[in-house]
Amino acid sequence: MSGQDHQSPPQKRILVADDEPHIRRILATFLEASGFDVVEVVDGAAAMDQLQDTSHYDLALLDIMMPEHTGLEVLDFVRGLTHRKGLPVVILTAKGQDADREAAFRLGANDFLTKPFSPKKLLARIHDLIGIS
Numbered sequence: 001m002s003g004q005d006h007q008s009p010p011q012k013r014i015l016v017a018d019d020e021p022h023i024r025r026i027l028a029t030f031l032e033a034s035g036f037d038v039v040e041v042v043d044g045a046a047a048m049d050q051l052q053d054t055s056h057y058d059l060a061l062l063d064i065m066m067p068e069h070t071g072l073e074v075l076d077f078v079r080g081l082t083h084r085k086g087l088p089v090v091i092l093t094a095k096g097q098d099a100d101r102e103a104a105f106r107l108g109a110n111d112f113l114t115k116p117f118s119p120k121k122l123l124a125r126i127h128d129l130i131g132i133s
């Protein structure tokens, strides 16, 4: 037991799916600096591959406009996977797509953020969803 208090809790793992390299880089850099383990994918098909697999994820951030499959299609797919039933999903989208917001929540999104988003706000919502205080 000695030394246990000095161990860090296991890193929470986040899937970041966005086709824009600069957005991925901003998200990954920020989330890693905030203590998360980040896996980046560049399109909807790759996101589905990751989530269909049994590797552990604590949360997924899905851009809507991506090649292969949209973030909403990935969300719909994820909600059909028994082993991802409770996975928190945050949808990211460009400004002014109100129909997207409705569709995202109807498909079971836990949160919805419009780009450009405040990293602080994103982090607060991620902490809420993952249960970090």
Ligand SMILES: [Mg+2]
Residues within 6 Å of the ligand: 018, 019, 020, 063, 064, 065, 066
């Ligand atoms: Mg995009």
